Amino acid sequence: MTCSSAPRAAVIGGGPAGLMAAEILLDGGAQVDLYDAMPSVGRKLLLAGKGGLNLTHSEPEEPFRGRYGAAAEPLRSMLQAFNGPALRAWAEQLGVSTFVGTSGRVFPTDMKSAPLLRAWLHRLRAQGLRTHMRRRWQGWTADGALDFGDEAVRSDVTVLALGGASWARLGSDGAWAPTLQGQGVSVTPLRPANCGFDRVQPWSDYLRSRHAGQPVKPVAASFEGRRQQGEFVLTDTGVEGSLVYSFAAALRDAIERDGRATWVLDLLPDHPATRVLEELRRPRGPRSLATHLKSRLGVAGLKLALLHEVLGAEGLNGIPRLAALLKAYPVELVAPRPIDEAISTAGGVAWSALDEHLMLKARPGVFCAGEMLDWEAPTGGYLLTACWATGRWAGLGARRWLASSANTTDACSAEGIQSPAADAD
Ligand SMILES: Cc1cc2nc3c(=O)[nH]c(=O)nc-3n(C[C@H](O)[C@H](O)[C@H](O)COP(=O)(O)OP(=O)(O)OC[C@H]3O[C@@H](n4cnc5c(N)ncnc54)[C@H](O)[C@@H]3O)c2cc1C
Numbered sequence: 001m002t003c004s005s006a007p008r009a010a011v012i013g014g015g016p017a018g019l020m021a022a023e024i025l026l027d028g029g030a031q032v033d034l035y036d037a038m039p040s041v042g043r044k045l046l047l048a049g050k051g052g053l054n055l056t057h058s059e060p061e062e063p064f065r066g067r068y069g070a071a072a073e074p075l076r077s078m079l080q081a082f083n084g085p086a087l088r089a090w091a092e093q094l095g096v097s098t099f100v101g102t103s104g105r106v107f108p109t110d111m112k113s114a115p116l117l118r119a120w121l122h123r124l125r126a127q128g129l130r131t132h133m134r135r136r137w138q139g140w141t142a143d144g145a146l147d148f149g150d151e152a153v154r155s156d157v158t159v160l161a162l163g164g165a166s167w168a169r170l171g172s173d174g175a176w177a178p179t180l181q182g183q184g185v186s187v188t189p190l191r192p193a194n195c196g197f198d199r200v201q202p203w204s205d206y207l208r209s210r211h212a213g214q215p216v217k218p219v220a221a222s223f224e225g226r227r228q229q230g231e232f233v234l235t236d237t238g239v240e241g242s243l244v245y246s247f248a249a250a251l252r253d254a255i256e257r258d259g260r261a262t263w264v265l266d267l268l269p270d271h272p273a274t275r276v277l278e279e280l281r282r283p284r285g286p287r288s289l290a291t292h293l294k295s296r297l298g299v300a301g302l303k304l305a306l307l308h309e310v311l312g313a314e315g316l317n318g319i320p321r322l323a324a325l326l327k328a329y330p331v332e333l334v335a336p337r338p339i340d341e342a343i344s345t346a347g348g349v350a351w352s353a354l355d356e357h358l359m360l361k362a363r364p365g366v367f368c369a370g371e372m373l374d375w376e377a378p379t380g381g382y383l384l385t386a387c388w389a390t391g392r393w394a395g396l397g398a399r400r401w402l403a404s405s406a407n408t409t410d411a412c413s414a415e416g417i418q419s420p421a422a423d424a425d
Helices: 016-027 043-051 061-066 069-081 084-093 114-126 176-181 205-211 242-258 273-281 289-297 301-315 319-327 382-403 411-416
Strands: 008-012 031-035 098-100 105-108 130-132 157-160 187-193 197-199 215-223 226-234 238-240 261-266 329-336 344-349 366-368
Touching (some): 008 016, 084 098, 157 382, 215 301, 273 289, 301 319, 301 329
Antiparallel strands (some): 098 105, 215 261
């Protein structure tokens, strides 16, 4: 028997997860049509490259997986099959060399995402990928076709890779959640992850007008027994930036539970408390306190303004209190910033709604991947790694589904599909 055509796969969502699923399906011999609501694919990936594209992290498997918290177990096989080294080798094949930064994070040598996306799309199109832009998926028609409003599309298998619910202007708006819930798919509520926070009391006008947007560094933050050094940015309403993101999940959960959370800052992380007190007690003669703080401890500018915010001009002269505040500066936080501003989204399609190949139990033949699944992780390359690893896994699952002729509209076309058993092991 000769087959007239390969089975048809529809991938909806052209972010890193969807493009990876498309690649795996093309490798397996499927015809792949990729749909996206935006005029072009990979918009969030391109944005990620603006601040230096952090592809993955070089730390060992165990701590790496631990970054995914409760989702570490469901993600285990996917992250083992496509881990940091595999990701780097994949990028290398696209002509993108990578390097490990001092923090252990992995970046493309040029730090950008545009060359990687360009090379990747070029290769995918050469493999036969057909892209359909400005097509917003709205669910299924009564007879089971994919509903794009003015067009209904039939496919033998579908991968949904619709992203989370942040930066809606780049395409991922979370509108898929009620659509899937309407199909009986359990979706854990979408919440901001890797986000900024609002302070209980707004910063003073003085602090905002002079220092909003500036980094506070070096500084170490503590919350719920964990301490980490880094830097953050003072915003109009509170705090934002990499150090905040690394505590964001714990802060968000505490605020949900208790109404507020106290993030404690050590403004002099390299100075023991005894040394701080000693330096402050040193006679300063005719010098002002500001000069003394700057020359003895390097405290000036924004850090000095932060102290002033709590103690006022008078209070700054109380040495024991000043020393204590320098080592434990409380920032009372009351709310995460809105989800649309977050770097990523927590929550999503529940693991219980999926089989081991990431197929929706409620919609056989429909697979899910990327940030729309119920996992979260800090920044550090963990987000993209999981998007690519789950995109690959869903693509393999979709291939396996197609390879079983019972699942294709044209039973003969399944012959052309390479079952992924060997790859998936
Ligand atoms: C500022 C910023 C910087 C970041 N930097 C990094 C970084 O350095 N390292 C890192 O690991 N991660 C980073 N991330 C996170 C990373 O970019 C995302 O986790 C990743 O892009 C998610 O991939 P995805 O494929 O799941 O979804 P997305 O990239 O969000 O793609 C989803 C696609 O689905 C489409 N879509 C959605 N709904 C529909 C619909 N109904 N119909 C049709 N199409 C639809 C969207 O248009 C979009 O193209 C950053 C994020 C931001 C915002």
